[in-house]
Amino acid sequence: MDNILEVKDIGKTFQVRSLLGRVKGGVSAVDRVSFSLGAQGTLGIVGESGCGKSTLARLLMRLIEPDAGEVNYRGRNVLDLSGASLKEVRRQLQMVFQNPYSSIDPKMSVLNNVAFSLWANGVSRQQARKTAYEYLDAVGLSRTHADRMPGSLSGGQRQRVAIARALVLKPEIVIADEAVSALDKSVQAQVLNLFQDLKKEFALSLIFISHDLHVVEYMSDEVMVMYLGRVVEKGPTERIFNHPAHPYTRALLASAPSLEVDRAAGSGAPALSGDLPSPLNPPSGCRFRTRCPMATERCAMETPELTAVGPGHQAACLLLKESLTA
Amino acid sequence: ACGNGNTAGSDAGASAGGASSGSGKEQKLIIGMSAANIPVPDTYPTEGFEGMRFVGYQLYDALVNWDLSDPDQPAALKPGLAESWETSEADPTLWTFHLRQNATFHDGTPFNADAVIFGLDRIMKTDFEYYDAQIAGNSGSGLRYVDSYEKVDDFTVTVKTKGVYSFLLYDLTGILFGSPDAIKTSGKDYANHPVGTGPFKFVSMKLGQELVMAKNESYWGGAPKLDQVILRPISDSSARLAALQAGEIDWAEVPPTESIPQLKNAGFQIMTNPYPHVWPYVLNVQDGPWKDVKVRQAANYAIDREGMSAALLNGAATPATQPMYSGHEWYSEDGEPYTYDPEKAKQLLAEAGYPNGFSTTFIVPTSGSGNMWPIQMNEYVQKNLKAVGIDVKIESIEWQSLLSSYVQGFPKDKEVGAYNISLPTISPSFYSTFFATSAIFPNGINIGGYSNAELDDLIGKAMAEFDVVKQSEYLKQASAILADDAPWIYVVHDLNLRALSPKVKGFVQPQSWFADLSTVSIQ
């Protein structure tokens, strides 16, 4: 499996300004994140709210400009491109957003919402509509839906429209940023199935962002766990879920409620105490140390790097290194 | 009955007029002015002629005053702070004024030649310590012909004019004298503590609200009957009417003409009298259709002056066919008698080569003192002219803008046939400023460019003539020419409408802009 997307050390710090426009500080939203995405593979990204998942997605799309790093799509650094060639590459990366109520334009018909992407790329109105019909069909929306305004669609249907809109440009990579989080469980399953089907149908590579561990596990081949803008662990799904290396990953898994009737809350590893620290002023060293049940003094001094803990499996924890070297 | 009104505690009046709020005790007159603010009581008050009327001539005197006692003839000049004057036979440009010896300022300082020189220096001598540029700007035109002046003795002053100029006395009515002491001590603040020689003394003022004046017991012309005169600025005519009807004021300047019958019925006194003032259109006679005297006469024949005066203005104006009104000594019986004769107008137009009429633009004011009800009146004229084929487009602008634009002459970039402007005609210099060839724009404000050698000659003669009767004769002839030549469309003379509460007694409506409050009393 060859990689079609290689991301190297990408980072973004948002400047926070005061009323008078002075820079008060920076939110390190994404910090030196690297990963690669195999052709037709699915990379799952999990993490708590505010850990930089969406920012990462937007950086890949160049919806916001990164401070550092590279995004290599089929060997070309997207960040170096501009103008027509950027537009060309951008078509290959499309995104499906979280909120079904804001992800499609409520004042445009369903069909035009989908066709818009094509107009923006210079396709004639007529042709765009025709193509849009086909894609709506592909996501399971009939012609009767096509002429309606989104107001009368349910959340699940809206997400289908959003997916159709992303696909209509024939991208190679689709980034789904919490695309099912807002949906009801019964509908969520429909959309997850749709993703699976379309992925095969269109030979897509998928970056699947979610805070729901079960969903990520179900969807992904590889998983990347983020905490406060940094990658703490990544590797094949099975390994991550069955042999989590990083204390944070373990805590996440333990916290997720399961369907096993008799498992009492927090009966696995101890649930994490405390809250996420402010990203404006992240902890020194290992960012997780303030909530880590095993943290030592060293964790405050040194920033852990990702190190291999198994085949294709890396984690960023000083304690692991110790246990490995020991 | 008025006589004992002055004495405090007249119990006879109290029972009779309980409702008239102790008028027997206090002689207080409240005047609703049409100005939006109270006039600043310096020696040249603000708010135009209304300021002069209610503040200037109440607080101050000029060397020469207006005689406002006879309602049956136009106000004449009478001695003011100067008891008498003469010009020398040898040098008609040298005037000698003999000052009144019994006049004192309200602050007790005497009035004398020094005060006159001080007052004149204040507006003539730019390097004088108390020179006041603004007062000078305001009164400048009154001293335009004055070349120099000099104190002869404590009560004699001489003035030298720049040429033979018999109109000087009229000009001097606008130069008022304040107490040099007061001006020196108050400095810039003088307007808040004005001191004159007039029949009333300044008491207090609240900007925008009221100005209170009190009787000057020791007025050289005899103390007025009123104890207090209070001025209130009420610019909106309906509001003035309401205040009068509600009893908040005793005297309302120009109430809505429409209210005359109603006010009369309610017992209010409606005061009207002709006075030297005219409401005309100043025509552009230099080019365009108005160059032709026939066209100008036609327009003058086309206007239904009676309809406007009687119906539209409810009798608050009289028809005007020349600058002066019938009854004024400068009015001429020989001038063209402009009746309402549309047929004749059409005929004249046809003769002039405009059988189908023409169109033109008039610039008119939207309001302004002396303009009465300008928009309505202009609409009326517009309709009259339209009836004979003259299609008038009215461009209405605000009064001050109109004045600004008037003195800049007729616009060059567009056709304007006339300016509608209301003008006082109290001084004979009126003839020279508006009609003399020498005053044609840009040398003066004869902006229409009217020129008539015969008229110029008559004006010259009048200016050099010191005999009032002969002078009037020249001016009368000038009036006749102005009627025949019709450089203006004469429309109406305003009648100086005012309404007085029934309890105001003794007021005589003079044939003048000004008003004598010293005879007024409250019953």
Place this chain on the structure above:
Amino acid sequence: MSELLTIDELMTEFSIQRRSVPAVRGVSLQVRKGKTLVILGESGSGKSVMLRSILNLKPPGARIAGSIKLAGEELLTKSPREMEQIRGNRIAMIFQDALSALDPLYRVGDQIAETIVAHRKVGRAEAKRQVADLLGKVGIPSPEERMRAFPHEMSGGMRQRAVIAMALSCRPDLLLADEPTTALDVTIQAQILRLFKDIQAEYGMSIVLVTHDIGVAAEMADDIAVMYAGKIVEYGRARQILSAPAHPYTVGLIEATPRRGQKGKLPAIPGQPPLITAMPEGCSFASRCPVARESCREGTPSFTRYGEAHEAACYLLEEEQPIAQ
């Protein structure tokens, strides 16, 4: 009597565009003393409306009918004054979104004290002390300081703790919690759920917990009521429902949730729930039900009882047809 709260044929109608639209359509339930009832259902199924109806909280124009008995006392006939005495005192409520449930302009401590002062005859100082106690109890560090914070100055988990402290302030018999963890991250959710368990153990109160997350239900519930389109479709002991669901909807819901290690296709429930303004005839689930028949589109299925405390409303169960899993 082991039931603390008994709801019978509860019906809540809104007036939408001058039409009376029922959002809760005849719900009957019991809440056992000291136990947790979880109400499970999709968005819009009427969970929140039902919960608010228990406290007789309704927008203008809404109508509540049926019977709600708290320890035998009928609540629906009580006067507004009497209800004020019950709310926050005997029954407390926790709202879905802790941020919007707190008044942003008041200090958190003052908002908690408000409840105490409303129901207990205590002075300000005493109320303050109690607030600090409560905040400590729900696990907020340095409560003395934290009570002076404004809601926006607290993190999501902290706010939810504060809201819980507020609900506990009068030691209610019954705690109504409307999706108290939906807006929170999993790690925080785990903390809060544990807190619920701890306080229940300490205070012995009954809890009604609303959620759409079966995982949460599995962790928390003694009893479960599954709600669909304004009705309870299945009700019973948690263990029974989760291990052997009876109603096709419950079955679908459980299966549509991905489990650990699950691959392949998810058995999704097709379609979506009906709108309350356009309720179909018959069983409201019929149009999405994989085993529905023509007859399901008429009438209303009644409850069929399973064992000791498990019932479900489905025609097929009435006919004792096994439901294919």
Place this chain on the structure above:
Amino acid sequence: MTIHATTARDAASLRPISREPSRVLLIWRAFSRRRSALIALAVLTVIVFSCVLAPWVAPYGPSEGEVTDRLMKIGSAGHLLGTDEQGRDILSRILYGGRLSLLSGVLPVLLSSLIGGALGVIAGYFGGWTNTVIMRSLDIVFSFPAILLAIGISAALGPGITNIIISATVVFIPPVARIAESAAKEVRKEEYIEAARSSGAGAGLIIRSHVFRNIFSKVFVFSTSQIGVCLMVASGLSFLGLGVSPPTPEWGFMLNNLKQLIFVNPMVTIVPGVFIFLTSLSLNLVSDALSDALEIKR
């Protein structure tokens, strides 16, 4: 392309939703549920139509009449609403005058909505410096109380209906721009804008096809509510003598002319006032109902 994913079948079995009525019809339904709004709309329609059709429906010409017939009472034979100070039929003048009055109420709002809307959208969409420059400049204009600004502009440009329209337009730009700006800012945050950007659409296209559409109803509702206000500002300016040239009738101008008569012949004076009032009330009622129908909270 023929794909038949299984999920497509799932979706096909979605509960069929009957084809619902168009948006316009829905809005109309919600709107017409209010009786007051319907009445107001009817009144407005009658006023607007009879004014537009004045030459055909007015009993007299706008400047016809003899001064001898002046100030006839309301209900006089042949003069339903009486005659004015020149003896002209008031009803006819109201109808003719309505054309300018309505124009001076509608046109500035229309123009300011276009200009202010565009400025607001640009400021709101681009944010940053663009926003600062545009919005701060408008703040400056907004710092001048509206009527004063209008008086100032009218005084500067001279009287006349064109100048009233210009000054009223200037006066109404900042509030519209504010509405548009805040709406555009909101819209800017929506995910469909990001989606559009990621599909490669430029700012121009996004503004044209997404932003305008989505702020339209807010601006529209605000604007309709401003027509009444604008009518009043315009007539206020006319009232101060900054308006039309005679003999052209216009309501504020008529009111100004007849003002002198208010304590003499009040009924005649009241007519133009009543028309200004009726029109602006109807406009407000309509706009109010419209905003509810469009489900916009103000």
Place this chain on the structure above:
Amino acid sequence: MASFVLKRLALMIPTLLGVSIIVFLMLKIVPGDPVNSIVAPDASEAERAVVRTQLGLDKPIVAQYGIWLGRVVQGNLGDSVTRRLPVTELLLPALKNTVILTAASAAAAFVIALVIGVYSAYRPASRIAALFNGLSLASIGLPNFWVALILIGIFSVTLGWLPSSGMSTVGGGGGGDLIKHLILPTAATALSSVGVLTRMVRSTVAGILQQDHIFALQAKGVRRTTILAHVLRNGMPTILNVTGLQFGALLASSVLVETVFSWPGIGQVIYQAIGQRDFPVVQAGVLVIAVAFVLLNLLVDAIHAAMDPRVRHA
């Protein structure tokens, strides 16, 4: 809090500068020469030129602006051309009078709107609310100068209850007298604001009543008065904000009402000064009003910040 206000003040400076430039330029493009309102109509060009120089009108525009601004910053607003008084002496009393009238109107409008608005938000379906809604809409549609005249006609001329003009009885004064004179102008001025404010209060309060924390309050079992207090406090920033804007509108519309009631306020002074091309007065007057408006908004912001911790800490 103090730093909040200071920062806001700093942000106002560009706005104020812009305002001053507009004020200055506005008068420059007004046709008509201020000289004309000083000299006699028949004055010669030479006479005019003298006055023009005295007024500094012969300098280049930028220099005129610089000189003007420099003096303004020092509090010297110049002298009135036509009234020969320092502008401050003319404007400050007038401003005070306008503020009295405007504040009375704003306060009246605010109180009435609050009561009616809150009532109709609580009882949206009631007949009284519908009536109030109709009335407030109607009041928005009433031209206030026209209402002013009608009020005078009824209450002064016909009934004789209240004075028709001015702000004090001649020679009189005192609080009672002022209040008597205030009633009609206040009513005429406040009218349209009552409508706008009522509707705004209603929609704001209705919005707050929908919010979860109000439900939460109810669920806590606190008194209804306590809930009302929460509702009002939450609504107050919005309500005050709009009241502040209305205050500006009232300030502006005072021109019309002041004329009708001969209220010696700044509107009249400015209007008259525009007519007379009294540049210094117009410039200063408009500047003063604009600054007052900006400061008012600052005040509203400050109150908002004082009431809302989220804003304060932003």
